[in-house]
Structure formats: structure tokens, C-alpha cells
Amino acid sequence: MRTSAAALGGLIAIAIAILGASKTEPEQALPPGPLGDVVRLGEKLVRETATHPLSKPYVGNALNCGSCHLDGGQDPKAGTFLGTATAYPAYSPREGRVITLEDRILNCFMRSCNGVRPPLGGEVSVAMAAYITWLSGDRPVAMNPSRPAGPGAIKPLGVDAASADPERGRAVYAEKCADCHAANGQGRKANPPVWGDRSYNQGAGLAQAPQLAAWLKVAMPLDDPDLTDQEALDVAAFINSHDRPAFRLEDHLPPPAKLGEYNAADASR
Ligand code: HEC
Ligand code: HEC
Known part of the structure; x- marks a missing residue:
């Protein structure tokens, strides 16, 4: 009786370990201080993009980043952000330039979120980049010379x-x-x-x-x-046989003065 209780206890412990391991929580701890706060803000913005007061002005539809990057990008398969930051800066055939992780994030606002590109170096951009970089903290840099895609990018299907x-x-x-x-x-x-x-x-x-x-x-x-x-x-x-908003780049770029910001809380020093 005691043995079977112990065996049952052992099984439960194993089941808990397996369940725990299958969770997609990043293993690394949040950085201390303001950086940790910004990582946490970035996660919130990724999950609540269309409604959060900081990101909402730049979203033109009902979607959050997390609508496609499931579980705030922590799902290991569906648009994962785990490891993504290691691929940047990367060459992007679409822009014909080497782009940074921030650029990649901001471009998603214009297209997937049908909105306007937030300012480079602004609070939204920096927070999201900090969060996505944090999700890559356990891996070495491996910049991608051919396309802006990380190691977990979705593979094309084998069907014609x-x-x-x-x-x-x-x-x-x-x-x-x-x-x-x-x-x-x-x-x-x-x-x-x-x-x-x-x-x-x-x-x-x-x-x-x-x-x-x-x-x-x-x-x-x-x-x-x-x-x-x-x-x-x-x-x-x-x-995709149904109507959706057309895309004209000029409708999604802010005026030149709003494209970027000096990245400092106090621009006087
Ligand atoms: C149980 C409810 C549920 C079912 C069933 C479901 N979805 Fe979703 N789908 C969601 C949710 C919720 C999201 C957003 C993810 C999030 O916010 O976590 C989503 C996101 C999406 C998106 C990306 C965001 C958007 O709105 O464009 C597409 C496309 C999509 N689903 C298509 C499908 C297709 C096709 C099927 C059937 C094969 C399907 N879904 C079945 C709940 C569902
Ligand atoms: C409608 C779905 C959708 C929404 C909403 C969306 N994305 Fe994406 N995103 C994608 C898809 C699909 C890809 C992969 C494209 C590819 O493989 O070329 C992608 C790629 C990316 C990448 C590059 C991933 C890599 O592996 O290098 C980043 C970073 C990214 N998105 C950030 C965001 C952010 C931040 C938001 C919110 C502002 C957002 N996305 C909103 C669908 C979406």
C-alpha cells in the first residue's frame, strides 16, 4: 500500500514535470530595474496592441500582434518570437536594405495591423524590441543575410x-x-x-x-x-477571396518628422 502510494506520488511528480516543461515560459528571468519594466511593457503591447493606449493610435484594425504571434509570440510554432532577435539586423528583399528588429516590428504595424508606422526609437518600438530580444536571451546571434526571418519562422507547406x-x-x-x-x-x-x-x-x-x-x-x-x-x-x-483593405505604402507612413525620435527621455542633454 505504501509502495503504491509512493509510486503514485512519483507519477504525479513526473506528470507535473512534463506539464511544466511543455509550458512556453521563457527560462531567463526578467532583467532588473527599468529594463525589466520595459520588457514587461513590450509583452503587454504585443498582447494588447489594438487596445493599449500607447499602441492603439498606430493600429488600424482589430488585431493584436498576438492575434498571429500566438501566446504573445511565446508559442513555439505559430509566429514564434523565441530566438527571433538573433536573426537581426537582416537583409530584407522587400525593402532592399538591411533592416533592424525595430524596423521589422514597425513594418508589421503598417501591414498586418493596417495602421501607421510608429516612430523609430519611440516608446512602443523600443518596448516591443526589448521584449522580443529578451525572448532570445538564451541564444547566440545569427544574423540572417537573405531574409528577415528568425530560426523559428514558419516553413512553407509542400503543397502546390x-x-x-x-x-x-x-x-x-x-x-x-x-x-x-x-x-x-x-x-x-x-x-x-x-x-x-x-x-x-x-x-x-x-x-x-x-x-x-x-x-x-x-x-x-x-x-x-x-x-x-x-x-x-x-x-x-x-x-483571402474576400475583400480586405488595400495597401498603399504612402497611406501607412507617418509624416517625415514622425518617422523617428531621438531615443532619450530628456532630449535636452
Ligand atoms: C476556438 C476558437 C477558434 C477556432 C475554432 C478558430 N480560430 Fe482562428 N483565431 C482564434 C483566436 C482567439 C485568434 C487570435 C489569437 C489570440 O488572440 O490568441 C485567431 C486568429 C486567427 C487568424 C489571424 C488573425 C486574424 O483574425 O486574421 C486567422 C487568419 C484565423 N484565426 C483563421 C482561422 C481558421 C481558418 C480557422 C479554421 C481552420 C480558425 N481560425 C479556427 C480563435 C479560433
Ligand atoms: C495578421 C497576422 C499578423 C499580425 C497581426 C502581426 N504579424 Fe508579425 N508576422 C506575421 C507573419 C505571417 C510573419 C512571418 C512572415 C514571413 O515568414 O515572411 C510575421 C513576422 C514578424 C516578425 C519577424 C519574425 C522572424 O522570424 O524574424 C516580427 C518581428 C513580427 N512579425 C512582429 C510583429 C509585431 C510586433 C506585430 C504587432 C505590431 C505583428 N508582428 C503583427 C503575421 C502577423
Whole structure:
């Protein structure tokens, strides 16, 4: 009797260890002092981008960074930020320049969040970069010379993009997605809109069906991503067959004077 109780205790301890290990909490402690506060602010802004008073003015839809970078970027698969900062500065074919992590973050405001680029060196930009860098604190720098993507970037699916069938995708959507995102795609409560005025714009990565498919494969349905490659591609094509905001870069860049800030609390010294 005592042995089996001990064995049961042992099993429970192992189960707790496994559950604990599968959590995605970063292992490194928050840095002390103001840096730790800023890392924490950055996490809040990533999770509550569309509603937090500091970031809200720069967001033009209903999405938070965490709507696609699941669990505030701490999910190991769906748009993970674990290790991301090690890849920057990186060469970006889109901008034709070497860009920094801050640039990469700010560009997501213009496209995925259909908003306006916050000032470089401003509070929002620095806090988000601090948070994302903190999530890479346990890894060596490995700057990416070919694209702005970290080690955990989502891999393309092995299915031919030309085989996408939005009509088959309509059925997948009705069966696996509409409960949360609503039949009209406008979402409900914490489930964000997947098309229309309040969703990502045509300039966003997810506006490309193959990229959306690769993300869906590891992200949706939330908590139990189980789509086949073909289902992911078909439902991606269905979602992206609907209207969403157009993207013209000049509508998303602030006036030149607001593009950057001298990065100091007191600009007089
Ligand atoms: C609509 C979904 C969506 C939203 C919202 C979104 N992103 Fe992204 N983001 C993506 C996708 C998809 C990629 C990957 C693109 C690729 O692989 O080329 C990405 C890439 C990134 C990367 C580069 C990751 C890497 O591996 O190097 C960073 C950093 C990033 N996003 C930050 C943000 C921040 C900060 C916000 C909020 C201001 C945000 N994103 C909002 C979809 C989104
Ligand atoms: C249980 C509810 C649920 C189900 C089912 C679900 N989603 Fe989501 N989806 C969410 C939530 C919640 C988010 C935002 C993530 C967050 O905030 O943590 C999201 C985010 C998204 C996004 C990125 C943000 C946006 O609104 O564009 C897309 C695209 C998406 N889901 C598509 C799908 C598709 C396609 C399916 C079906 C295969 C699906 N979802 C099934 C709850 C769900």
C-alpha cells in the first residue's frame, strides 16, 4: 500500500514535470530595474496592441500582434518570437536594405495591423524590441543575410499553390472555423475578424494564400491545429477571396518628422 502510494506520488511528480516543461515560459528571468519594466511593457503591447493606449493610435484594425504571434509570440510554432532577435539586423528583399528588429516590428504595424508606422526609437518600438530580444536571451546571434526571418519562422507547406480550391475551403471554414470567427468572417468577442475592413490588409504576409496556409497549419483551429496541408491551402484561399483593405505604402507612413525620435527621455542633454 505504501509502495503504491509512493509510486503514485512519483507519477504525479513526473506528470507535473512534463506539464511544466511543455509550458512556453521563457527560462531567463526578467532583467532588473527599468529594463525589466520595459520588457514587461513590450509583452503587454504585443498582447494588447489594438487596445493599449500607447499602441492603439498606430493600429488600424482589430488585431493584436498576438492575434498571429500566438501566446504573445511565446508559442513555439505559430509566429514564434523565441530566438527571433538573433536573426537581426537582416537583409530584407522587400525593402532592399538591411533592416533592424525595430524596423521589422514597425513594418508589421503598417501591414498586418493596417495602421501607421510608429516612430523609430519611440516608446512602443523600443518596448516591443526589448521584449522580443529578451525572448532570445538564451541564444547566440545569427544574423540572417537573405531574409528577415528568425530560426523559428514558419516553413512553407509542400503543397502546390496552384491546387488551392476556395470552394473546398468554404466547407472547411464552415466546419472548423465559423464557430469562432463567425460565418461572415467578422469574428466575435476575442476571436478576431479574418476578412473585411477590420482585418489585415493586402500588404500583409497572410494576404498571400500560401503564407496564410503555412501559418494556419501550425495555428488553427486554435488549441488543436489539425488541418491537412490541402485543407490549410483551400481554407486560406477561401479566406483571402474576400475583400480586405488595400495597401498603399504612402497611406501607412507617418509624416517625415514622425518617422523617428531621438531615443532619450530628456532630449535636452
Ligand atoms: C495578421 C497576422 C499578423 C499580425 C497581426 C502581426 N504579424 Fe508579425 N508576422 C506575421 C507573419 C505571417 C510573419 C512571418 C512572415 C514571413 O515568414 O515572411 C510575421 C513576422 C514578424 C516578425 C519577424 C519574425 C522572424 O522570424 O524574424 C516580427 C518581428 C513580427 N512579425 C512582429 C510583429 C509585431 C510586433 C506585430 C504587432 C505590431 C505583428 N508582428 C503583427 C503575421 C502577423
Ligand atoms: C476556438 C476558437 C477558434 C477556432 C475554432 C478558430 N480560430 Fe482562428 N483565431 C482564434 C483566436 C482567439 C485568434 C487570435 C489569437 C489570440 O488572440 O490568441 C485567431 C486568429 C486567427 C487568424 C489571424 C488573425 C486574424 O483574425 O486574421 C486567422 C487568419 C484565423 N484565426 C483563421 C482561422 C481558421 C481558418 C480557422 C479554421 C481552420 C480558425 N481560425 C479556427 C480563435 C479560433
